[in-house]
Amino acid sequence: MADHHGGRADVELRLPAEGAYATVVRTTAAGLAARLDFTIDDIEDLRIAIGEATALAIPQADPGTDLVACFFFGPGTLTVTLETEAMDDPELDTESFAWQVLDTMAQDAAAGSEDGRFRVRFTVTSQVAAGRTGAER
Numbered sequence: 001m002a003d004h005h006g007g008r009a010d011v012e013l014r015l016p017a018e019g020a021y022a023t024v025v026r027t028t029a030a031g032l033a034a035r036l037d038f039t040i041d042d043i044e045d046l047r048i049a050i051g052e053a054t055a056l057a058i059p060q061a062d063p064g065t066d067l068v069a070c071f072f073f074g075p076g077t078l079t080v081t082l083e084t085e086a087m088d089d090p091e092l093d094t095e096s097f098a099w100q101v102l103d104t105m106a107q108d109a110a111a112g113s114e115d116g117r118f119r120v121r122f123t124v125t126s127q128v129a130a131g132r133t134g135a136e137r
Helices: 019-035 040-060 097-105 127-136
Strands: 011-016 066-074 077-085 107-114 117-125
Touching: 011 019, 019 040, 019 066, 019 077, 040 066, 040 077, 040 097, 040 107, 040 117, 040 127, 097 107, 097 117
Parallel strands: none
Antiparallel strands: 011 066, 066 077, 077 117, 107 117
């Protein structure tokens, strides 16, 4: 699964691929979304999406590896990519609770393995930005 953003992330966070660090990713994402003027509801949806994305990525990580969280800013959007080393190239269980929640809470959710890496990518959109887009039509 290739990263469709190319280029450098606006913010990149590297930490051990362990469940105890999922809260750090959620807190970072929430802080970034607040700076992007996301509503409180948008931020809570993002926190839930991050929780489910980490629940998908961390179990796939090879022992002792890192989880890399990349955040890409767009007009009224935040795209998140979580990536870790996974030499067994695990497949995504699209029937899992974590995937079902992530796919519901975010836009353009995708996950999979490629070249010894497991990646989860999704985008969240601010309700404020969505309202502007609808009003412009």
